Amino acid sequence: MIRPIPTDVEVKFEGGNMITETDLHGKIVYVNRLFVQMSGYEKEELIGKPHSMIRHPSMPKCCFQSMWDTVTRGEVWEGYVKNLRKDGAYYWVVVMVRPKHDENGQLCGYIAVRKPPGEMTLNEMKEKYAQMMSQEACNKEEKRDFPEIL
Numbered sequence: 001m002i003r004p005i006p007t008d009v010e011v012k013f014e015g016g017n018m019i020t021e022t023d024l025h026g027k028i029v030y031v032n033r034l035f036v037q038m039s040g041y042e043k044e045e046l047i048g049k050p051h052s053m054i055r056h057p058s059m060p061k062c063c064f065q066s067m068w069d070t071v072t073r074g075e076v077w078e079g080y081v082k083n084l085r086k087d088g089a090y091y092w093v094v095v096m097v098r099p100k101h102d103e104n105g106q107l108c109g110y111i112a113v114r115k116p117p118g119e120m121t122l123n124e125m126k127e128k129y130a131q132m133m134s135q136e137a138c139n140k141e142e143k144r145d146f147p148e149i150l
Contacts, residue, residue, distance in 0.1 A: 006057060009089040013038055018093065018114040021100065026051050029109065040086035051112075056082040056090050060132035071099050071110055080117055080125040092117050 018038055021030035028046050036043050039054055046053075055064075059082050070077035076098040082090055093114035102108040117125075 003053065004084060004086055004088040006084055006090065007088040009087075011038070011085060011089045011091045013091045013093055013114070013116045015116055020051065020112045021109055022051050022112075023109045024107065026110075035114075038085070038091055039083070040089075045086075054083045054085075056084040058082060058129070058133060060129050060136055062132060062136065063129070067097055071097050074099050074107075080122065080129075081114075082129070092122055 016034045017032075018035040019030070019032040020028055020035055023029055028049055028051055031039075031043055031046050036046070039046065041054075063079060063081070067077040067079065076096060078094065078096045080092060081095050082092055084090055094117045095112050095114045097110055097112045099107055100109045100111050
């Protein structure tokens, strides 16, 4: 799969809830109509692909490490995420990721619900993430691998 080249074009996410579900390995098994619209991909292009295909390269990896650590403990994670569209543009969301269990109570995947971010808090998060990206670039320490759910 060829990832798009990021541009400096922001598409505002104005409202509603974008929903995706993944399996335990971060492969997309469900997307709602609004997620399809915002991502720019067709549903068939998303199903079965790693959720990381929409991750913007300027997102700090430590955010996803935190998310993965949280959801594998069975807890809910919430945070700001910059996603990459098929056309190279980007959009910001506040995402809540929670574990999904089957009828026997076994962990079977993850559900992510996205909503529009508030502008004031988003500006603060952009600054914080820029600092985190700078620290990651300077940090040569290897991090453990983790599935890229978002």
